[in-house]
Amino acid sequence: MHPLLAIESSQSILLLGNEAIARGALEAGVAFATAYPGTPSSEIALQFFQISRESDLYFEYSANEKVALEMAAGAAMCGLRAMTSMKHVGLNVAADALMTLAYTGVNGALVLVVADDPFMFSSQNEQDTRWYGKLSGLPILEPSTVAEAKEMTLSAFDLSESLKLPVLLRTTTRINHASGMVTMGPLRERIVKGAFEKDPMSYVCIPAVSRELHPKLLDKMGRAAAMADESPWNRIEGDGRWGIVCNGVSYGYVSDAIHELGAADRFKVLRVGFSHPFPEILTHWFLEGCEKVLVAEEGEPYLQEAVRNCAHRNGMMLPIHGKGEGLFSRLYEFDPTTVKRVISSYFHLPFTASASIRTDDLPEVPARPPNLCPGCPHRAAYAAVREVFGDEAIYPTDIGCYTLGLLPPLRMGDFLIAMGAGIGTAGGFARATGRKVVAFIGDSTFFHSGLSPLASAVYNNHDFMVVILDNGTTGMTGHQPHPGVDLRHLNLERAPVSIEAAVKGLGVENLLTVNPFKYRKTVAAVRELARHPGVSVLIARAPCPLYERTLPHYRKRRPFRVNAAKCRGHKVCLSKLACPAFFAAEGQVGIDPDRCTGCALCAQLCPENAIMPARDKEAAR
Amino acid sequence: MKTLRIMIVAVGGQGNILAARILGEAAAAVGITPRMSEFHGMAQRGGVVESMVLLGEGRAYCIPDGEADILLGFEPSETIRAAKKCGAHSVIITNTAPQPPFTVATGQSRYPDIDAALAKLAGRVKRLIALDATSLAARAGSPLSLNMVMLGALAGSGATHLPPEKLRDAIQAKTKAAHTGANLAAFELGANTGAQM
Numbered sequence: 001m002h003p004l005l006a007i008e009s010s011q012s013i014l015l016l017g018n019e020a021i022a023r024g025a026l027e028a029g030v031a032f033a034t035a036y037p038g039t040p041s042s043e044i045a046l047q048f049f050q051i052s053r054e055s056d057l058y059f060e061y062s063a064n065e066k067v068a069l070e071m072a073a074g075a076a077m078c079g080l081r082a083m084t085s086m087k088h089v090g091l092n093v094a095a096d097a098l099m100t101l102a103y104t105g106v107n108g109a110l111v112l113v114v115a116d117d118p119f120m121f122s123s124q125n126e127q128d129t130r131w132y133g134k135l136s137g138l139p140i141l142e143p144s145t146v147a148e149a150k151e152m153t154l155s156a157f158d159l160s161e162s163l164k165l166p167v168l169l170r171t172t173t174r175i176n177h178a179s180g181m182v183t184m185g186p187l188r189e190r191i192v193k194g195a196f197e198k199d200p201m202s203y204v205c206i207p208a209v210s211r212e213l214h215p216k217l218l219d220k221m222g223r224a225a226a227m228a229d230e231s232p233w234n235r236i237e238g239d240g241r242w243g244i245v246c247n248g249v250s251y252g253y254v255s256d257a258i259h260e261l262g263a264a265d266r267f268k269v270l271r272v273g274f275s276h277p278f279p280e281i282l283t284h285w286f287l288e289g290c291e292k293v294l295v296a297e298e299g300e301p302y303l304q305e306a307v308r309n310c311a312h313r314n315g316m317m318l319p320i321h322g323k324g325e326g327l328f329s330r331l332y333e334f335d336p337t338t339v340k341r342v343i344s345s346y347f348h349l350p351f352t353a354s355a356s357i358r359t360d361d362l363p364e365v366p367a368r369p370p371n372l373c374p375g376c377p378h379r380a381a382y383a384a385v386r387e388v389f390g391d392e393a394i395y396p397t398d399i400g401c402y403t404l405g406l407l408p409p410l411r412m413g414d415f416l417i418a419m420g421a422g423i424g425t426a427g428g429f430a431r432a433t434g435r436k437v438v439a440f441i442g443d444s445t446f447f448h449s450g451l452s453p454l455a456s457a458v459y460n461n462h463d464f465m466v467v468i469l470d471n472g473t474t475g476m477t478g479h480q481p482h483p484g485v486d487l488r489h490l491n492l493e494r495a496p497v498s499i500e501a502a503v504k505g506l507g508v509e510n511l512l513t514v515n516p517f518k519y520r521k522t523v524a525a526v527r528e529l530a531r532h533p534g535v536s537v538l539i540a541r542a543p544c545p546l547y548e549r550t551l552p553h554y555r556k557r558r559p560f561r562v563n564a565a566k567c568r569g570h571k572v573c574l575s576k577l578a579c580p581a582f583f584a585a586e587g588q589v590g591i592d593p594d595r596c597t598g599c600a601l602c603a604q605l606c607p608e609n610a611i612m613p614a615r616d617k618e619a620a621r
Numbered sequence: 622m623k624t625l626r627i628m629i630v631a632v633g634g635q636g637n638i639l640a641a642r643i644l645g646e647a648a649a650a651v652g653i654t655p656r657m658s659e660f661h662g663m664a665q666r667g668g669v670v671e672s673m674v675l676l677g678e679g680r681a682y683c684i685p686d687g688e689a690d691i692l693l694g695f696e697p698s699e700t701i702r703a704a705k706k707c708g709a710h711s712v713i714i715t716n717t718a719p720q721p722p723f724t725v726a727t728g729q730s731r732y733p734d735i736d737a738a739l740a741k742l743a744g745r746v747k748r749l750i751a752l753d754a755t756s757l758a759a760r761a762g763s764p765l766s767l768n769m770v771m772l773g774a775l776a777g778s779g780a781t782h783l784p785p786e787k788l789r790d791a792i793q794a795k796t797k798a799a800h801t802g803a804n805l806a807a808f809e810l811g812a813n814t815g816a817q818m
Contacts, residue, residue, distance in 0.1 A: 014645050014655060121660060145680065146656075178658040178682040179645060252680030337685035354687035356705045357745040363733030365702040368632065368722040370668045574727050580667055583726035 002051045009186040017146045017175045018043035020182045021113055024153025025083050026051070028109070029188035032075035033059045034068035036448065037477035038087030039122040040176035041115035045085055046478070053490075056192045061480050064419070064448040065090035069097050069112065073166070076106035077203070078194030081157055085113040088129050093419065093449070095132065100205050101166055102136045103213035105220070108194065109160035111153065113169045115176050118298045119333040124399065124417065126332070128299035129170045133276030137217050139224045140168045140276040141233060144251040146180035152233065152273065154185065159227070163220050170275075172298065174249045174333065225277035233273030236286050240266040242347050243290035245283075245307050245322075247272045250296040253339035260340065261349050278306040284314050294346045295322030298334050321346065370404055374581035375597025377542035378402040378469050380516035382412040383576055383601070385438055385467060388526045393436040394429045398422035398450075400442035401475040401544075409578050412440065420449025427453075427462035436530070437464035443499065444474035444482040451502065457535045458507040465529055466537045468499060471544035479547045489552045503537045510536035517542055519604040545597045557598030558613045562589050566610035573602040573611065624677040625781060626684045630703040631670050631695035632720050633661070636768030639795065640693070641672035643772060646791040647783045648676045658682040667723060669699060676781075691780050693771055695754070696720045697735040704742055711746045712780040714815065715739065716771065718755035750778055750818045757810040763800065766807035773811025778818070785812060 004023050007013060015023065022044050025033070033052070035045035045061065052059035058075075062068035065086040072082035086094065091114050098112070114132070117123040133140040141156050143149040153169055160167040201209055228234060237255075244267060246254045251271045258264045270286045272279065287293065287310065295304040304322035311320055323330055327342055337353050344351030372379045382405045385393075397403055397413035398421065406413030415425055426439035441450050446468050454466065474480040481487055483497040503511050510532045512525045522540065529536040548554055559581075571589060574582055579602060581595035591602075593614060603611040627644060631637035638659055645655035653676050660671045673684045687708040694700025694715035707713060717735065724730040743749040754770040761770065769792060776785040789805060796804050 012649075014642070014649055174658055174682055177660070178656065179642070180656050180682075181649060181654055249682065252682065255680050335683055335685045336681045337688075354685065354708055356687035357707050357709060357711070357742070359704045362701050362704060362738050362741060365698045365733055366722050366724050366730035368667055368669050369724070371723055578723070578727065580723040580726075582723075584728050 002047070002054060004047055005051060005055065005187070007184050009184050012181050012183045014179055015146060015150070015182045016043060016179050017149050017171065017177060019047060020146050020150040021153050021169070021171070022047035023182065023184065024150035025111070025157070026187055027150070027185045028154045028157035029081050029190050030083050030157070031057060031080045031190045031192045032072060032082040033057065033084070034062050034071045034082075035085045036062055036065045036068050036090060037474055037480045038090050038115070039477060040117060040173040041085045041087050041113060042477045042480070043176070044113055045480070057190060058192065061482065063483055065094040066097055069094040069101070072110055073097065073101050073106065075194065076108045076110035076166075077104075078196045079108040080191065080194045081109045081161070083111045083113065086115070087123065088114055088116045088127055089123060089125065089418070090114070091129060091132060098132070098138070098166065099136050100210070102138050103205055103210055103217055104203050105164040105217075106160065106166060107164065109157040110166040111156045111160055111169055112166055113171065116170060116172045116299065118172055121173055126299065128302065129168065130275060130302040131300065133168060137221050138166055138168055138276070139163065139228075139274065140170050142170045142248050142273055142275050143175055144248055144271065144273065146175065146178055147182045148273070149175055150182050155233070163224055165220055165224070172248055221277055225280065228274040228277050228279040229281040231274040231279070234279045234282055235271055236282070237269045237271065238264065238267050240268045241289060241291045242267050243270065243286060243293035244268075244296055244343070245270045245272060245286075245293060245303050246296040247275055247303060248298065250298060250334055250339065253334055253336045254296050254343070256336055257340040257343050261344060261351060263349055272303060275303065278310070280310050283307060283310045287311055287314070287316055287318065290318055292319040292347075293321075294343065295320065296328060296334070296339055296342070297322065300330060369407060371407065371578070371580050372401065372404050373545055374579050374595045375545035375599040376401070377471055377516045377540065377544070378405055379410065379577055379579065380519065380542070380599070380601045381467060381469055381522065381540035382410045383605070384516060384519060384522035385526055386410065386412060387523050388530065389436055389438060393438050394433065396422040396425045396429060396437065396439045398439075398441040398445050400445055402440060402442055402469050405440070409575055419445050420453055423450050423457065423466055424453035426464040426466070427457050427460065430462055430464045439464060439466050441466065441468055442475070443468060443470040443472065443484050446499065447483045447497070451506065454503065454508065454535070455506045462535055463533050464535060465526075466535065468503075468537060468539045470499060470539055470541040471547070472541075473544050473547040475544045475547065479544070479550070499539055503539070508535055508537050510534065511539070513539040513541055515542050516540040517599050517601055519601060545599070558616065559593040559596035559598050560591055560600065560603055560611050561593070561614040562591055563610045563612055564588060566608050568608050568610070570607055572605050572607060576605060577602055624675055624679045625690050626688055627674040627676070627691045627693060627781070628684050628689040628703060628706045629672040629674065629693045629695070630699040632699065633668055633670055635670070635695040636765065637670040637672050637695060640768040640772055641674050643788060643791040643795055644674050644676075644783065646795060647787040650787045650790065651784060653677055656680075656682050669702075671703075691775065693775060695767060695771055697739065698733055701733060701735075701738050701742070707746050709746065712748045712750070712778065713742060713746050714750045714771065714774050714778060714780070716754035716767065717751050718753050748778075748780070750774060750815055752811070752814045752818065754811065757814065758807050761803050761807035761810050763803040763807070766800070766803050769804045769807035770811035773808035774815030776808070777812035777815025779816070
């Protein structure tokens with residue numbers, strides 16, 4: 001049985017934040033879960049995927065976050081308890097549905113886990129999801145610990161059901177990817193069959209209906225605000241005259257800091273865990289008796305603005321600060337020292353940071369830039385396109401492992417903003433410059449956001465090439481399936497959607513499919529497509545080597561080796577491909593047989609034909 | 622109990638996250654509350670993997686500069702990169718066998734002189750234990766048991782109060798049965814070496 005189903009109530013165990021959230025949902029009786037993967041949220045969906053295979057919980061990886069939310073919304077409209085999880089930028093994709101779903105509300109419960117990524121450990125921006133609370137009118141809960149992540153998830157379902165509104169559970173990487181002790185509660189029964197009662201005048205958001213629904217939402221927000229004031233997730237600790245308002249992981253840093261500064265009795269801390277609607281009455285009560293207030297929150301000054309508004313409304317003049325010079329930054333993650341330093345300087349407490357040992361005279365350590373894996377088919381596709389167009393073409397790229405193609409020597413990536421935007425921007429680059437444009441997109445990203453920009457480009461007579469890098473999985477986030485993936489080896493009947501058929505169906509006439517490891521054929525295919533004006537598509541199809549190893553019938557290929565007698569040291573292999581299986585020792589290029597996957601790409605580029613398959617690993621050494 | 626802060630740095634594939642998990646489980650087994658966080662954005666693609674393990678009182682999940690009580694480095698250049706996490710009170714336990722980044726292999730960057738750097742570090746922290754954990758892992762029967770050698774060295778060093786038998790239990794519970802023998806052998810080799818240094 002899956003460990004999250006097997007652990008008994010009242011047991012305490014060490015869980016990852018994302019596991020704790022999944023357990024919280026199970027304790028709430030979640031019956032319907034959906035997701036599009038995205039760091040740092042992906043492990044939540046992984047638990048549901050596994051659990052759905054041994055229980056009546058429904059789970060699916062949807063094509064994108066908007067579809068995932070809509071699926072969950074449909075189920076929640078029928079009275080089920082539903083959850084969808086995504087990374088912060090995923091909510092941008094789902095936002096269109098969310099804004100009006102706030103008007104209709106839901107009949108069961110719907111919890112959206114949205115994982116922010118301050119410092120952008122693996123994201124393209126560090127937007128702060130709390131603004132979506134204001135934008136949509138929906139409640140937001142924010143845990144400060146892993147244990148709380150579980151409890152809040154459970155509570156979010158109850159909140160959603162009582163308000164009949166979707167609820168956002170907003171986390172940050174330091175919660176999703178933190179681990180801590182969590183005490184299990186009982187698992188509620190899953191109700192997997194729902195019913196839908198037609199009520200178009202409440203659910204079909206034509207203007208006349210929406211004009212009735214918006215005031216209903218405002219009314220629900222009023223009720224939610226009263227709940228926020230009473231919520232155990234918003235609490236005041238201490239009774240000093242110096243106030244600190246904080247949320248999320250900042251609460252832990254604040255709590256540790258005031259104790260370590262030896263001044264805990266001089267402080268009063270308001271921890272805001274139910275942050276939208278903002279707990280106005282509680283905050284007013286908190287501000288009474290405070291001399292001055294510091295707001296400690298990562299990201300945007302959401303709490304700071306709310307606390308200042310509250311003070312203003314109540315005619316209070318005390319200083320309230322958070323973001324600003326010498327105080328907290330809107331940038332990146334906090335750490336305990338930063339928080340302690342700002343508290344000590346704002347409240348004039350003596351503080352010396354822990355002294356690090358001297359490190360300025362230590363040798364410089366080379367960076368470890370992430371790299372496309374040995375045997376990655378994207379490297380092969382990039383090398384072939386570069387062979388044809390070099391630096392002449394503009395290369396809009398997209399979100400996935402293949403973004404790493406921007407690094408030298410491949411240097412295939414000139415613009416990157418959002419899922420699907422490689423194809424979307426390509427027409428703009430081509431029209432504005434008249435230059436050759438080649439857009440790259442992965443298979444999962446293509447199904448996520450690539451279809452509509454492609455249709456638009458065909459219809460509007462644009463002139464660019466799209467290379468769909470089809471490695472048969474969602475590589476970057478841990479090999480989740482997408483609509484093009486066959487799952488029969490897991491006994492899951494899914495008829496894979498053909499990328500070729502989709503591309504043709506969208507009106508693309510010039511379409512070729514290649515195995516990018518057949519280098520010359522791939523170069524020839526790129527040249528052939530380049531002869532035709534208009535939108536052309538090359539599908540470069542070969543499996544992700546990490547994913548391939550997990551498939552049945554996988555057979556290791558023999559590694560390759562460099563024949564030192566034939567090698568003339570051109571180093572074309574290194575300078576064009578930069579495969580991490582290569583090394584250079586005393587001027588001689590070699591291949592690490594433990595890392596080589598036997599893809600044979602380098603062997604096709606060597607001008608001396610000095611790279612050849614080894615009989616076995618030992619012969620390769 | 623005063624908080625014990627253990628920073629683990631490694632290259633993707635060296636088993637950092639599992640090592641942290643075993644420390645956390647062993648702590649929980651003796652009633653010490655573990656808090657941990659991990660950073661593994663691009664682990665499978667050659668990047669750095671960091672784990673922070675905090676045992677005992679407190680609420681934070683991460684370790685600021687100068688405050689690691691123990692720095693466990695699975696790769697020597699990563700130990701050097703993370704040295705700013707240490708203060709004069711710290712214990713460093715590091716593998717000495719390099720795993721150079723790809724940029725070194727291609728001649729784009731140079732791998733540092735590890736011995737000289739470790740000698741400097743040794744004079745600045747309370748204690749530095751350097752061992753060839755890669756060779757010990759191979760001797761234990763599996764190069765993949767490097768993380769277990771390092772956990773053994775930590776146990777042997779006496780730098781934590783975690784009972785070695787609880788670490789052994791956690792290794793048995795959290796690693797695949799087929800590898801338990803090699804993992805425990807690796808742990809013992811590390812423990813013997815850590816105790817001698």
